[in-house]
Amino acid sequence: MDVVKDVLEKSAKEADKYKSVEVNKLIDIDVGALLAIDSNPLDSKALRSSPNDYLLKLTRDNVQLMYNQIWELPTERIEEAIVVKLPKPKYSLPRAKPVPKPRSLTKWEQFAKAKGIVKKKRTKLTWDDQLKKWIPLYGFKRAAAQKEKDWVLEVPQNANPMEDQFAKKVEAKSERVAKNELQRLHNIAKAKHVKIPRFGLTNPDVSSAKELQAAVTVAKSSTASLGKFQEKLPKEKEARGVGAITPGATRKRKLPPVSGSDEKTQNLNIVETVLNKRPKIDMEKAVARHMNDEQLQRSEEKKGERPKRLRKSHGSSTGGGGRKKPKNSNRPRKVLYSLELRVYFYLFI
Amino acid sequence: MVVIQRVVKATTRKGKKVLIKKEPQVNEGPKRALFLQGRRSSDKLRRLTKDLFDIKKPDAQLLNKKNDITVFEDATPVERFCRKFETPLFVMSSHSKKRPDNLVIGRMYNYSLLDMIELHVENIECMREFACQKIVLGTKPSLVFNGPTWEETEELKHLKSLFIDIFHREEVESVRLQGLEHTISFTATPEGKILIRSFNVLMKKSGTRVPRLELEEMGPRIDLTLRRSKLPSEDLMKEALRKPKELKVTKKKNISVDGLGTTHGRIHVGKQEIQKIQTRKMKGLKKTPEEIKMKRAAKRSADNNNVNKIKKQKLG
Known part of the structure; x- marks a missing residue:
């Protein structure tokens, strides 16, 4: 039994030589974040008399408590260094940037x-x-x-023999590239919920006047200064219904004139235009109509009553309430992607 | 008016890499901090900035020129700087007659200001004045917050969060035990002072596995008081605190670990169909040739009936 006693005594002596690692205190420790939060009240007397010594002592105790917990965690040996695996931190900090969203298809x-x-x-x-x-x-x-x-390159059978097939191929390729780029921008716009023009710029050769006017309005406002310095043609009007997509094109009503004389002249102008309104006569049209009427009369006289009946039947067959067929409905809508792309670039870049 | 959004397309491979790096990431690295000056600066502030920069290095950017910025009036210039240097944190020092020795610390969320707090630097003793060994660059410090007042006001709560954000460096999975050699303590006194002390941790023998710690003050020693502050709205803070789905740990069902560290799994087995189980084959249960014949005949007649029916349908 003496041996056991000896050993115990020896170990007790050795322990006495060193200072203890025990601290009796309750604090919050977040080991994952290496964070200790001691919300116990401070000793105001000691803090006032010798703040630095008091803080050193206080911090030592708190850090000792934290390290006691860290030393309990499972360790690992990596290249002659003892590494401890930390749990997930409990204290949450704000992110620097938002949570990444999945890319839209x-x-x-x-x-x-x-x-x-x-x-x-x-x-x-x-x-x-x-x-x-x-x-x-x-x-x-x-x-x-x-x-x-x-x-x-082979010239196709019913193609124009003078047409340059090489140039045609190059153009077709550039069109394909432009189409691809346009679709890429479309996809970006869709992903970012950007408003884009509702219409494409159709081929100028087959576009209607209305479409062309809209295109001109959009193109004009597509400068860095939103079309402020673009000159207008005489009698040019801005297209309707493109205000939402062309920031420069706004058909705003002007404010009424401030001075009395201005207002007077404006009103007089209106009166003059109303009073001087006369039916415009297109001489050529009038002559043509007159000649046509005469011709019809003559033919009716020749044929007797037959044409009347024909006319009646014709009238009944067409009826009145049919829907009006839209103009150029079967016109091929050939789109020039490279042209459309240029308008897009104004919007995006 | 239509808001025109720019689509930046990289022209080079390297440029593309840079753009991708700037995009929001699931795992964000250490938050970089920007140290800058206001209209005027004092000697005290310059020394303090240098020390804080040294502690925060290498995740820090120091700007030496003076800037005509008053953050509390207009934060956009600082936001621009933070965007330029990719630093979500900033520490701005300024000195004026009205607010001498002024230190503003704040942070950004998505390149716009989240919160900032203005502090008065009452007293500073910088690192140079302490004769002791300095810590290695990039050491992760342990942070200690003393005093019950840290949880009392909204401002102090945010200040605590800001201090942790600046000094904790980075979330890590593991640390080297010998590398835990720096600790910073933040004390909020009842009088409204904030005392920051930085210590070297010395590990001594204790006779047990855990070392006995002794601290040695390394500096800087900073005494601060609160001034103005700008705190985020609740919604913005909630948005900023959101964790990505990928990082959330989903609990695995039916797995448990007992006291000895053995993993136990519980397996769910579907209902067994005893009626269809193939048991041992016995001669006595075998069908006789007559039985087999009868079965075949029954099957054949059923087939014939079916064929006749189909034929009738086709004809009719």
């Missing part, structure tokens, strides 16, 4: 998802029988290979 991706279309992996190099070599699908050396392949 593009129109194609949405469609592919609905249809279950999966992207197929294609090899980058494909064997070309004509050139007898491997040609990349895209990128470096692709254009050179294509150029080598298209050294001569």
Whole structure:
């Protein structure tokens, strides 16, 4: 029994040599954040008399409590350093930037998802029988290979023989690129909920006057100064219904004139225009109509009563209440993507 | 008017990388801090800024020029700086007759001001004045908050959060035990003073596994009092405190760990269909040739009936 006593005594002596690590206090410790919060009341007397010594003592006790908890955590040895694994911190701090949102799908991706279309992996190099070599699908050396392949182009059967097929091909390619870029911008606009023009700029060769006017209004306001310095043509009017998408185009009513004389002249002008209103006579039209009437009369006299009946039947067949057929409804809507793209760039960049 | 939003498209690969890095991330790294000056600065403030910058290095940016900025009147210039240097935290020092030795600390959320608190630097003794070994660059300090007043007012709560945000550096999964050598204590006295002390932690033998700690003051020693403050609205703070879904830990069901550290799993087995189980085959239960024949005949007649029915339908 002496041995046990000896050992116990020895260990007690050794422990006495060192200061204790025990602290009797209750504080909140967030080990994950290496944070100790001591909300016990401070000793105001000691704080006033010797603040620095008191703070050192207070902090030592609190840090000792925290380290006691840290030393209890599971340790690991990584390259001769003892590393302790910390739990998740409880104290939450605000983020610097918002939580990232998932990227919204593009129109194609949405469609592919609905249809279950999966992207197929294609090899980058494909064997070309004509050139007898491997040609990349895209990128470096692709254009050179294509150029080598298209050294001569066939003129289609019913095409204009004088048309430059090479230029046509280049244009078609640039159109495709423009279309792709346009769709990319469309997708960005959709993801960011940006308002975009409701109409595209159709081909000027087949556009109606109304469409062209709208296009002109949009294009004019697409300068850095919102079209403030764009000159107007005589009698030019701004298009209606494009106010929402063209910041410069606002058909605002002007304020009434301030001075009495201005108001008087304005009103006199209106009266004059009303009073001087006369039916405009288009001489050519009038002559043509007169001649037409005469001709009709003559033909009726010749044919007797038959034409009357014909007219009646014709009138009944057409009826009155049919819907008016829109003009140019079967006109092909050929869209120039490169033109439309230019308008888009004004909106985005 | 239509709000025109710019779509910035990178032209180079490196530029693209930079843009992607600036986008919101799930795991945000350490918050960088910007140290800047107002219209005028004092010697006291300059020394303080230098010390705070040294503690915050390398996640810090120090600007030496004076700026004609009064943050509490208009925060946009500071917001612009923070956007430029990608620093969500800022520490601005200014000195004027009305507000001498002024220190404003604040932070941004999504490049716009979240909260800021103005402090009066009453007293400072900087790091140089303490003769002791300085800590290694980038050491993660342990933070201690003393005093019951930290939880009493909204301003002090936010100040505490700001101090933690500036000095805690980064969320870490593990630390080296020998590397825990720096501690900063923040004390809020009942008189309304805030005392900041920074210590070196010395680990001594204690006869047990846990070392006995002794502290040695390393500086800076800062005494502050509160001045003006701008606190965020509740909604904005809630929005800023949101955690991404990816980081939320989902509890795994039916797994438990007992006292000895053994993991137990409970497996759910569906209802067993005893009627259909193939048991041991026995000769006595085998069907006789006659039985098999009868079964086949019954099946054949049923098939024929079906075929006749179909034929009739087709003809009719």
